[in-house]
Amino acid sequence: MKNTALSETHMALGAKMVPFAGYNMPVSYEGVNIEHETVRKAVGVFDVSHMGEFLVSGPNALELIQKVCSNDASKLTVGKAQYSCFPNETGGIVDDLIVYRVKEEEYLLVVNASNIQKDWDWINKHNSMGAQLRDISEDYSLLAIQGPKAVEAMQSLSSVDLSAIKFYNFVVGDFAGIEHTIISATGYTGSGGFEIYCKNSEVKQVWDQVLEAGADFGIKPVGLAARDTLRLEMGYCLYGNDIDDTTSPIEAGLGWITKFTKDFINSEALKDQKERTPERKLVGFELDDRGIPRQGYDIVDGNGNKIGEVTSGTMSPSLKKGLGMGYVPAVMAAPGSKINIQIRKNAVPATVVKLPFYKG
Template sequence: MKNTALTHIHEQLGAKLVPFAGYNMPVQYEGVNAEHETVRNDVGVFDVSHMGEFLISGENALALIQKVTTNDAATIEIGRAQYSCLPNSDGGIVDDLIIYRMKEDQYLLVVNASNIEKDWNWISSHNDVGAEMRNISEEYSLLAIQGPKAVEAMQSLTSVDLSAMKYYHFEVAEFAGVQDVIISATGYTGSGGFEIYCKNSDAEQIWNKVFEAGKSFGIKPIGLAARDTLRLEMGFCLYGNDINDTTSPLEAGLGWITKFTKEFVNSENLKKQKEAGVTKKLVGFELLERGIPRHDYEIVDAEGNNIGIVTSGTMAPSLGKGIGLGYVKAEFAAVDTEIYIQIRNNKVKAKIVKPPFYKK
């Protein structure tokens, strides 16, 4: 198991560490619900340094990115980020990722921890345009400082006006006494905040100063379990659960990041799928009765016929009810359609809803 630059701190704080994507990662500190509420109401910090980072540079950097991603990277200005995905040749998704435009001809691709090697090999295999590629995943740490008090709590650490930074914008600046830190108004929780990219050697200094600055704002360390409940309340896809090598971006409701104004890997087939219409769709649902939906539970109709599968599910801490995402046959995908989740021997009534489940 690999450690992040901060693993020793998580151990000191009494975190429960679990193996995740080849890393020792903190899954929780004081408990999922308490940590979830901290992020929804105050400010919490996740160590997500296991994520992967690739630098793509040179005059053909954009050409390579346009070829391997579904969104239109030509629209990204310097200082902006874009959510996108890497389609495979069979109609599925290699990974979802965020693309940062660092300079005129330099981009930072941030990929999921469990897919670093797979993504690197996939992008490399399509690099026939001579773009420069560097895998800097092992050199960088990433902190997600999330919650409604993040701006106020972190402002003393930088001269960048955090309150003026728009969603999916970023700046490279001094932060917590460290030069050249990427301060990005992104995150996976739906409660606002920032993601901080720094060299591993600076991670501990930044962590300590972040906690010092956030002390009077109720700042706490948060584990990956609360990250999962927070993202699910927003209806955000998790790779490996809700999207994978067999799910198309159109089935997953990612048509908004699938732009047919350019050619990309498998774009012809995806275009045909769009014209023909998908046969299954990723939907959000909430339980109308007691129960907790879980990954791989069957979704059935009133007669008990299988119509789909749960991909993510939980008891939503902010809502006090069972919620989930899952694929259903297209004819059952309309909002307010009644469905049932097969929880052991019980058919538990639910209805299709449009995420986000949690609304501020």
């Protein structure tokens, strides 16, 4: 089990630690509902240093990224980031990721912790053009400072005007006394804020100063449990739940990051699927009655026939109702469609809704 540079800090704060993607990670501190509400209403800080980081550089960097990624990275200028995915050769997804253009010929790819080795092997396998690749995952830490008060709470820690960094843009600048951090207006919560990339040797200083600067704004450390409820309220996909090697980006509602203005791995088949409309689609649903949908529960029709499976589900801390996502036949994917979630012996009625669940 690997530790992040802050694992001991989390334990000292009384965090409940769990194994996650091979790392010893904090799942909660005070409780998921308190931490969730902190991010929605004030500001919270997550240690997500388990995420993977690859540098792709050199004159052929863009060519490689264009080949392995579904989104069009030629649109990126220095200081911009882009959500994307690695399609596989059989219609599924190797991983989803964020691509940062750090310099003219250098890109940072941020991938899921559970897929670091798989992604690294995948990119190297397709690097026929000789782009320079470096796996820096073991050297860098990542903090997510999320919530509507994030800008105000953190401005004292940087000479950069944090309010000027637009969504999916980033700046390399000073933060918490560290000169060269990436301050990125990205996140996985839907409540705004930043993600801060720094070296492992620097992250304890950053963490301590973030908590100190945010004290007057009600900042709290937040664990992975609330990270999951926050992202689910936004309808954001989680790799391993809602997307995987068997789900296509078109089925998963990720057509917006799948650009057919260029060739990429399996692009022809995905383009064909988009034009034909896939047989199944990932939808969001809310329970009409009491209950909590969980990953793996069957989705059934009015006659009790299985038509799909819940990929993510929870009791929403913000909306106080059971909600989730899952794949259903395309004919039942329109908002307003009625489905049922099999919760033990009961088929609980539910309604397909337009994402996100949480409107802010």
